[in-house]
Amino acid sequence: METTEFLKQTGLFSQCSDKDLEGVVATAKHRSFDAGATMVREGDPGARGFYLILSGAAEVRKGGEPVATFGPGDFFGEMALLLDDTPRTADVVATEPTTTLVMTQWDFKALLTSHPEVAASIMLVLAERLRNTDQALTD
Numbered sequence: 001m002e003t004t005e006f007l008k009q010t011g012l013f014s015q016c017s018d019k020d021l022e023g024v025v026a027t028a029k030h031r032s033f034d035a036g037a038t039m040v041r042e043g044d045p046g047a048r049g050f051y052l053i054l055s056g057a058a059e060v061r062k063g064g065e066p067v068a069t070f071g072p073g074d075f076f077g078e079m080a081l082l083l084d085d086t087p088r089t090a091d092v093v094a095t096e097p098t099t100t101l102v103m104t105q106w107d108f109k110a111l112l113t114s115h116p117e118v119a120a121s122i123m124l125v126l127a128e129r130l131r132n133t134d135q136a137l138t139d
């Protein structure tokens with residue numbers, strides 16, 4: 001499937017026009033990872049990229065402990081981009097061969113400014129992740 005077609009089906013980009021999505025794909029890079037590869041490492045300098053999973057699966061690990069799992073259409077790497085000068089908050093490890101679309105901090109922030117609906121979708125997902133993490137802490 002074309003990347004723009006795939007993006008259109010994700011919660012994050014479903015309301016973007018084809019033209020907008022072509023713009024996103026034109027400036028983003030595809031990156032592939034083997035199973036077991038650390039895609040983002042906890043503590044690393046952050047401002048390097050926002051990742052959207054196109055295929056495969058990943059696990060978020062904090063201090064080595066799993067805190068979340070991601071699949072196609074899920075994103076990660078937003079925290080260190082939104083919080084300037086903050087290192088990566090967790091490891092994100094590919095648990096299968098995984099392909100991603102990676103946006104620079106510059107393009108990511110520009111997208112949030114030009115598309116408030118994308119920013120709103122991200123806020124929703126972040127609230128869900130916070131709720132899940134809170135729930136795991138009280139279990």
Ligand code: CMP
Nearest residue numbers: 068076077078079080088089090129133
């Ligand atoms: P960032 O800190 O840039 O890099 C690690 C990423 O893991 C982080 O952005 C989030 O995308 C993700 N992440 C960190 N903590 C959690 C959590 N508790 N639940 C889900 N995802 C997380």
